[in-house]
Each structure stands twice: as structure tokens, then as C-alpha cells.
Amino acid sequence: xxxxxxxIYRPTQPLHKRHVYASPGTxxxxxxxxxxxxxxxTPPSWHLLPGSHCGGTYQSPININTNNVVPDSNLDAxxxxxxxxxxxxxxxxxxxxxxxxxxVKNLMEVSGGGLEHDYTILQFHFHWGDTSDTSEGxxxxxxxxxxxxxxxIVSKRKDLTLDQALQAPDGLAVLGxxxxxxxxxxxxxxxxxxxxxxxxxxxNAWKKLTSYLSKIHKVGTTVKVTDDISIDDLLGDVNRxxxxxxxxxxxxxxxxxxxxxxxxxxxxxxxxxxxxxxxNQTGYFNVYRPTQPRxxxxxxxxxxxxxxxxxxVASASRHLLWFLLLERSICxxxx
Numbered sequence: 001x002x003x004x005x006x007x008i009y010r011p012t013q014p015l016h017k018r019h020v021y022a023s024p025g026t027x028x029x030x031x032x033x034x035x036x037x038x039x040x041x042t043p044p045s046w047h048l049l050p051g052s053h054c055g056g057t058y059q060s061p062i063n064i065n066t067n068n069v070v071p072d073s074n075l076d077a078x079x080x081x082x083x084x085x086x087x088x089x090x091x092x093x094x095x096x097x098x099x100x101x102x103x104v105k106n107l108m109e110v111s112g113g114g115l116e117h118d119y120t121i122l123q124f125h126f127h128w129g130d131t132s133d134t135s136e137g138x139x140x141x142x143x144x145x146x147x148x149x150x151x152x153i154v155s156k157r158k159d160l161t162l163d164q165a166l167q168a169p170d171g172l173a174v175l176g177x178x179x180x181x182x183x184x185x186x187x188x189x190x191x192x193x194x195x196x197x198x199x200x201x202x203x204n205a206w207k208k209l210t211s212y213l214s215k216i217h218k219v220g221t222t223v224k225v226t227d228d229i230s231i232d233d234l235l236g237d238v239n240r241x242x243x244x245x246x247x248x249x250x251x252x253x254x255x256x257x258x259x260x261x262x263x264x265x266x267x268x269x270x271x272x273x274x275x276x277x278x279x280n281q282t283g284y285f286n287v288y289r290p291t292q293p294r295x296x297x298x299x300x301x302x303x304x305x306x307x308x309x310x311x312x313v314a315s316a317s318r319h320l321l322w323f324l325l326l327e328r329s330i331c332x333x334x335x
Contacts, residue, residue: 033253035097035287043289046253054255059292060248061139064263064299071303075245078113083235086228092209093223094216097252098287099278100125101209101225108231110155110173114245114300115260119155119173122162124231126151126179127251127288128278135279138178139251139288140263147267149179149275150288152251153231169247171258177238178267179275203271205233210274213281239266245300251289 033041033049047055082088088108092101101124108121128149129137138147153175156165165171182203208227215223242265249257279285 033097035284035289046255049253052254053249053257054253056249056255056257057293057295058248058257058297059255060251060259060261061141061289061291062246062248062294062297062299063141063144063291064244066143066301069244069299069301072114072245072300073303075114075243075300075302076112077241079109079111080231080240081109081111082107083231086230086233088231089225089229091222091224092212092216094219094221094282095125096219097284098125098127099213099216099282109158110153110175113243113262115173116170118158120158121153121155121231124151124153126278128275128284128286129288130285131276131279133272135275137286137288139291140176140178141291142178147178147180149270149278151177151179151234151268153177166256166258168258170260172250172256173260173262176261176263177235178264179270180267181272181275182269203274205229206270206274209234210277210281213277217281217283235268238264238268240264242266242302246297248297 033046035042041049043054046052053059085104085107088103089101090104092099103121103123106120109118110121111118126149127137127139129135135148136146138150139152140150141147155173155175156162157168157171157173160168160171208229211227212223212225215221244261244263244265246261247257248259248261249255250259
């Protein structure tokens with residue numbers, strides 16, 4: 001029977017201060033956000049985005065004050081699976097905010113290192129500053145010192161889907177590596193503002209990786225990686241036994257507080273001209289979130305100084321020479 005009633009609905013009402021939430025599997029349009037201070041939706045306003053966690057108390061990145069870190073004997077050696085696979089990188093893409101390298105699915109894993117679960121590596125990406133020789137672009141800082149770049153290797157718990165991982169406090173694990181100028185290109189500060197880095201890096205791997213940047217000028221551009229490049233090649237002989245650990249968040253919207261952070265103490269050495277290719281080729285500058293309040297969180301650190309990578313003797317000797325010369329107030333230059 002016909003009712004002859006038409007348009008029986010109430011007009012929409014103002015949202016006011018309410019938030020509309022979606023289930024984890026609901027496809028959503030990309031949020032508009034940026035780093036550029038000349039545009040809207042910069043980091044100070046990320047907490048206003050719908051469903052955002054960017055105003056939480058467990059936000060990242062943070063400043064690591066080495067005077068306040070707590071040694072933890074449970075932070076043991078990591079187990080890196082297939083980090084030596086030279087075909088692990090599937091493609092490289094311009095995200096509109098950074099350069100991201102997506103890895104072959106379910107190939108690479110990380111465990112140990114005080115992690116309570118096994119994690120599958122999903123991708124790695126970079127944060128950087130500008131094109132100047134003294135650019136600072138890392139997200140985390142150490143004793144308020146910012147590094148030129150930072151590399152984040154992102155993984156999720158093997159026993160969870162990605163949607164589930166984004167809801168768990170330890171659903172994601174991110175390995176953070178500082179990147180700085182290859183030794184011999186610049187003078188080291190006599191006050192020791194940066195932790196000492198490995199003497200060498202597998203430069204060829206970085207040359208291969210950065211050669212793809214000229215092919216991804218446009219946002220959303222994706223290029224298949226055909227060169228032989230492993231994560232081990234990019235990390236070189238950087239010390240992976242000494243690191244900091246804390247609980248935090250993703251550093252981009254929606255800043256979900258689901259990340260177990262590992263920040264390695266020793267940085268990767270990369271040629272200055274190769275580092276400059278990231279801002280030069282993409283046109284993005286200062287793509288990093290400012291440090292966030294630590295609040296009541298504890299930053300843990302590895303208790304020992306055991307090094308399993310090659311070059312341990314040279315590194316230890318260099319540390320000893322450095323401190324001996326500092327005691328005599330001698331300005332040191334490594335050439």
C-alpha cells in the first residue's frame with residue numbers, strides 16, 4: 001500500500017566538536033597534512049584531524065636526553081632475517097611527504113632486541129632537512145642535537161593484521177637510524193655533540209638507491225627497484241647492538257600510539273651529495289615532525305657495549321683516542 005509520504009528525513013545537523021570514527025577496515029580518503037609552515041594542517045594542527053591521536057601523551061619523535069636513560073639488561077641482540085637479501089626492495093615511491101621503499105611481502109623479519117613478538121618488515125622511508133651542507137632533518141634528537149637525516153624501518157607484529165596492529169600498543173616496531181655526513185667530509189665538533197659513527201659505509205648501495213630519485217619527481221610515482229640492494233648494504237657496519245628503546249607513536253597522521261621504538265646510537269655514514277639528492281630530486285624540505293613531550297615515559301638503553309659487527313677494534317680505538325685528546329683540550333679533525 002502506498003503511503004504517499006515523501007522526503008521523510010531530517011536535514012543534517014552541525015557536527016560542532018564531535019568526532020566521527022570509522023572501523024579499522026573502512027577505506028578513508030587521504031587526509032590533507034603537510035610539513036610546510038606556509039600551508040595549513042602543519043604539525044601543530046595535526047591533532048585537529050578527524051580521528052587523530054596526534055595530541056596524545058605517547059607521541060613521537062622525542063628528544064633523548066642521555067643523562068636520563070635507564071639501562072636495561074633485557075635489551076639484547078636483535079635477530080635480523082633476510083636483511084642481506086639483495087632483492088628485498090620491491091619498489092620505491094614518492095608519497096607526497098617522503099620517499100618510501102616497499103619491501104617484498106613476508107620476506108624480512110626482526111625479533112629479539114627486547115621485543116616481545118616477532119615482526120615482519122613492511123617498508124622503510126626517510127626524513128630530511130634542506131639542501132645546505134649543515135642541514136638538520138632527523139626526527140629524533142639526542143641531547144637536543146638533530147642529525148641531517150633519519151631512516152625508519154617499519155614492521156608489524158606477525159600475529160596481527162595491519163588493522164589489528166594499529167590498535168595494539170606494541171603492534172608496530174620501528175627501527176630508527178640516524179644518517180650523517182661521511183667522515184672525512186667535515187670536521188667533527190670537539191665537544192662531541194654527535195655520537196661517533198662507523199668509519200665506512202657501502203657507498204655503492206646508496207648510489208644505487210638514490211639513482212631512483214630522479215624517476216619519482218611526481219607525487220604517487222612508483223618505480224620498481226631492479227638493482228641489487230639489501231638493507232645490510234645500506235646499513236653498512238653500523239653498530240646494531242647499542243640502542244635506545246621507548247614506547248611511542250607513528251610520526252605522521254594519524255599518529256597512532258602503537259609503536260615500539262628502537263633508536264640506534266651509531267649513525268649511518270652517507271656521502272653529503274647523496275643526502276642532498278633527497279630534497280633536490282623530490283622538492284620536499286624539512287620533512288620531519290618536531291619532537292614531542294616525553295611526559296612520564298622512560299627511555300631505556302642497552303646495558304652493555306658489546307659489538308658484534310665488523311670494525312669493533314677500530315671503533316673502540318677511535319673512541320679511546322677521542323677521549324684522551326679531549327682531556328688534553330686538543331681540537332681533533334678526522335680526515
